[in-house]
Amino acid sequence: MTRGMRPARHRRVRLIARLAVVAFLVAGGLVADLVSVVATHPAYAHAYLLETSPVDGEVLASPPAEVRLRFNEAVSFNQRSIQLLDVTAKKLAIGTPGHVDGKANTARVSLPTDLAEGTYVLAWRVTSADSHVVSGALSFSVGHPSALAAPVEQDADPAVPVVDAVGRGLAFLGVALALGGALFLAVLWPAGRDDRRGRRIVWSGFAALTAGTVVVLLVQGPYAAGTSLTGVFDPELLGATLFTRLGQALLVRLVIVLALGVAFGVAVRPSPPPAGAGTAHAGAAGVPRRIVLPAVTAAGAVAVTLTWTLADHAQTGVQTWLAVPATSLHLLAMALWLGGLIVLAACVLIPEGRREPTRAISLEPALPRFSRLAQICFAVIAVTGVYLSWRQVGTWGALGGTDFGRLLLGKLAAVLAVVGLAAGARRFVRRHSREHSREHSREHGREHGREPLGLDAAPSAAVRRLRRSVMAEVVLGIAVVSITAVLVDTAPARTSYAPPVHTKVPVPAAADGTGPATGLRGGSVEVKIEPARPGGNVADIYLTGRDGSLVAVPEVSGELESGDRSVPAFPVKISAAEPGHYVANSMSIPYPGAWVLRLDIRVSDFDETPVRVPFTAR
Incomplete structure (x- = not known):
């Protein structure tokens, strides 16, 4: 009994170790990339300031009644977003910030009428329409300028953006495992519904997607207010986040994830076999499972991608009517490919030495089906990626002249390497297809009462090469996810590039x-x-x-x-x-x-x- 249980326990430990390595690679890549970006650019310039009243550095004869800040796009803020400091860096009481006459891109705050002569600093920290925080400060003087006692601190705790990026990365990885893994098990691999490892991977995807979403939701408050991580427990900051476009999108995402989880549970649940007079009734009962369930799942998959694209770069800038669906397709194709690839590598392409002879997993039909799906996904990724790159970069000089452009070049290099590896895997499928190996395996098939499939008759050395190629694809896919999560937090090159x-x-x-x-x-x-x-x-x-x-x-x-x-x-x-x-x-x-x-x-x-x-x- 103990001896029989040991292989299963070892397989479970190996599966958990693999998932831990994947999560570590994602988190490590995100932290390394984000730290390098934060070190050079503390505040991301997604929205930028167009005009202020009074003008920065202006000397006024009398105290201004209010300060106005006009941005290039809509911004949101809370009561702590705008602060007034005197020459000793002491915070002064000001009015509640608000928008000017319903203009979402213009902020206004009233000032005290009894300001003494000297210089004052107005520090601001607002959330742009693409859900990212921008900050800055301006100074003005009443009567005559005076020296400031201390610099204005505008940046949040460095740990806050790091945790935010890790949460976004977990959400990206989770949506890939949940959508791509579920499609692989429920559609591409008939035996996958009964495979415990595959189901665990998909459920871990739902868990990562939920956890990453909750992390971003909780961290957005202190990120926008410029406080430490302890701000995640501040109900006022959480309430302010829930009134923003990002907060509402994250709440909707959690609801959709719950619905998709229920749909996946129903999809992998064994169907009761029809018997006798109950056959017609069972067939009628199976209609929702065959028609309604796929339709609801497809709608949920599209909807969950929209919770990203309706609260990020896609819905700001030029051609938002095309950018939102293009970005959604780009994300959905990435998720279906990477999630399916991870399940394929973990559950199908396992080392032969670890298989039990009576429970060897067939490469057919999962591998050919996934190969066709990957080809479609790569085509979608290529077409949408070219358009989105042009939209967010604009000029050739911005590719090498901005952080966004350099990250995009790194992502392109990783994607091209993935395409090369995928082409090799596709050649394997064609070379060892059923038609090419039918004559070679006919006699062996008669001995077992069926004709073995060509892919399963491939030499073990070729399968090992395929396994290594697919694992390399997984690692590069995780790198692409890491870079994508950092790109979401980086100012688009079109707006940040400033050629001399x-x-x-x-x-x-x-x-x-x-x-x-x-x-x-x-x-x-x-x-x-x-x-x-x-x-x-x-x-x-x-x-x-x-x-x-x-x-x-x-x-x-x-x-x-x-x-x-x-x-x-x-x-x-x-x-x-x-x-x-x-x-x-x-x-x-x-x-x-x-x-x-x-x-x-x-x-x-x-x-x-x-x-x-x-x-x-x-």
Whole structure:
């Protein structure tokens, strides 16, 4: 009895160990990728600030009645999202943040009317429409500027985004095991309904999907508020999350997961055999199982993918009407392929030495059916992936110039490797199909009362190579899931890519003074601005003559002008780096949009020529 139970116990231990390794690889890959991203970019720029009132750095004669923040897309916030700090970094009482006249992209908060003279900092932390948190700060002064006592801390506990990403990764892995594994057991592999290992893998998928969803739901509150992990127990933060698009999508996902779990339990439950007069009744009772159950399951599979795509990058930006279904198909194809592949590797392609001779598992018809399904999934992944890459990247330069683009290139490399391995597996199926091995196995089939299938007659060495290939596919598939989870938490390259500005404008004809500036006649002004995005920038200015040589002038001064006439110009401090080369080392751009760098070139003691250099900050 003990000896008979030992192999089953060992198989159960091996299965648990494999699942633990899979979960460890996912979590480890997520943490490593996320830590590298967090280290370089503490706040993800999914939504970005377009306009503020008052303007950052503005000096006002009297305290403003309110502060307004206008973003490029809708944002949500709670009572802790906007804070006002004085010169000692003390938080001051302000009004409750709200939207301006129903505009979901504009936030407003009233300020005290008795603010003393000095500088104040308004720190904000809001949730963008794609469910990710962005933060920032602006300063303004009343009467005259004053020095701040301490910097403003805007970032959440570093553990919060890591736990959030791990939760998202578990949800991705769970949806793959639940959907793809269930399809494999219920449809592709007839014997799978009775296989305990397969059912355990699928149920573990439902558990991972549920756990990951709950983790994201609980962590979103402290993530949005910028608090520590202890905030998961704050009912106020949880309540605020439930009123957001993400919170509602996560609740719906939990309901759908429960329904899909019930459907899977019914699908793998043994059907009672029809007998005698009850045959007609049994056939009628089986209609819901054959028709209604697949229809409900298919609808649930589509609906569960929408809980991602209706609360992430897909529903913001351009062509949302096409991006949402394309992203849903992309996720569904990935889930069906990876989940089925894991069940195939764990339950069908087990080492021959560990099989019992009387219980050897046949490769037919599971392997050929899954091969056809994988081919369809790869086609869907390729078509939707190309479109989504274009939509979220936009330009070739953004592929290597942004974190999103580099992660996408890594994901593409992993997918191409998977396609290569899958092609080898498909060649195995074709080479050892039933038609090619029928004559070779006919005599052996007569001995057992049936004709053995070609795949099962394949040489053991070929099966071992197939097994190694499929396991490599599983590892690469987990890598793809890891990268995908990090991509969801990374700003799309189309919005985050800011190519350096490099432009040249002619010097106006008025610059024809005498002395050292005479060489500017017919020349040009070349300007390079890096990184050409909100925040600190470096502007290199070159004054060149008609022959292309650098021309020195007595002085160059500048101002930064916004396309909005209501925004005052910002002075730009410019110093000489070398004759004809001038540098603005700390040119601050308040927010994205169209700007003009106005340069006043003093060509003599009495003559000055303005040059306007338009550019766009991303």
